[in-house]
Amino acid sequence: MSFLDIDKLSAFYGKAQALHEVSLQVQEGEIVAIVGANGAGKSTLLDSVMGLTKTGGVIRLGDQVLTGRSSSEIVKLGVGYAPERFNLFPYMTVRDNLLVGAYTARDDIAHNLDMVHKLFPRLEEREHQETSTQSGGERQMVSLGRALMTSPRVLLVDEPTIGLAPKVCLEIAEVLRRLQREFGVTIVITEQNANFALSLAERLYVLESGHVTASGTVEELRDDPRLAEAYFGH
């Protein structure tokens, strides 16, 4: 059985259906990328795992069912989320933003803070800065850091590179790799940038208008026209 198992997930915003019976499996310790154009439903998919949308279908993490639980319970069960718009607390310091992430994982604060500072030394230097005054790259770091403070077993990252300079993208990719290698975190990212996804993930899912249209390993999909289609849209 897979670690994170999404089975026939449908998601709705009001009456509009954003996802149609999406099924997706992630093994423990893996990096999986969900690739798709703008509006394909990538953010909805991750929001649904967090319990933030109305859904049909079943989502499991390990032996726990996540569907029907509140976001706060889902975080407690081990899902960390760095959303596309970061959703940081703009008038709180970097350190306080990270500490909010520790709300359900108070016993791990010292350990997790140490890990975040190792991965992002800049956050330790800037710990007293308000996040409203930070650059996009720094906010992405705070957002990932805050998600890590929840002691996640699986980390969801929505569009880690959107709007960031190429050099920062490389830094973020390196951090995600280290998280997998050194800390054993399972990672699911979404990407519009197929090249970034191909360079980071082991397996990919292609999402188009709320349907999974292709899936496989990086080797299998590298030259698949469906990947290019999803990448460029229609």
Next chain:
Amino acid sequence: MLQILIQGLLLSGLYALLAMGFTLIFSIGRVLNLAYGSYLLIGGYVYFQFSQVMGMPKLAGVALAAIVGVVMGIAKFRLIVKPLKGDHVAVEISTLILAVVLQAAVVLVFGDSSKILLPIIPGVKWLAGTAIPYSNLFAAIASWLILIGLYLFVRTTHTGRAMQAVSMDPKGAAISGIDSDRVNMITWAISGALGAVAGVFFASYTQLYPGMWVGPLIIAVAVVIVGGIGSIIGTLIVAHIVGFMEVIVSAWIAPELRGVFTMLLIIVVLVARPRGLFGREEL
């Protein structure tokens, strides 16, 4: 001059306490709780009943008022705000109605004549030709201590940070594992306690009467509108602006006009700077 300074400081400390409970709810729950004044009303009468009529120790009376405030806050959140989730106009109308109903209940139980609260600490200190009742001094100092405690709570505890988080970005708070309903309920409880204690102090400044919820509500609304939401320090500063303005107006122009200028200030700020003096962009 010194008179005005002393009276202004004493009154402003009380106004800061009075407004804080209202600002908290507005910043975190995004709800205009028009029944806020009834915490002051009920708090004042609870203190009157237990400490003055039944003769319990005064501090026990204040503590009981705070407890009743907590219960009222939680009940309001559970029974009105949560079921009406998201419908701000409905919440405002029902809280306003609730305030009127509570006023009627107070009239029924205690009658509609006003009562004088005995001072929490009797005695008067003369300073620079001004009589400063010890109970006003006590109210001001106690207000400051409560506000400092609240500030430290919001800044340094997990629950306090969660309150800030919910106010700044509800989705960000949810994905950090914060149950916003729980945080909201705690905020309503704190707000009720602050209002009820402020009510005891306010009633000992003025008088205890069934209509006393209106004046403090206007002051609280003024502080929120002039200060803008989301800032404890902003609330403190504006409470002093309003407090000093009232003292100066009563001393130099006419005591009857003190409240009028507060209301004019609300309108001027609404027109000139809708976000308030210290309000933040995205909130």
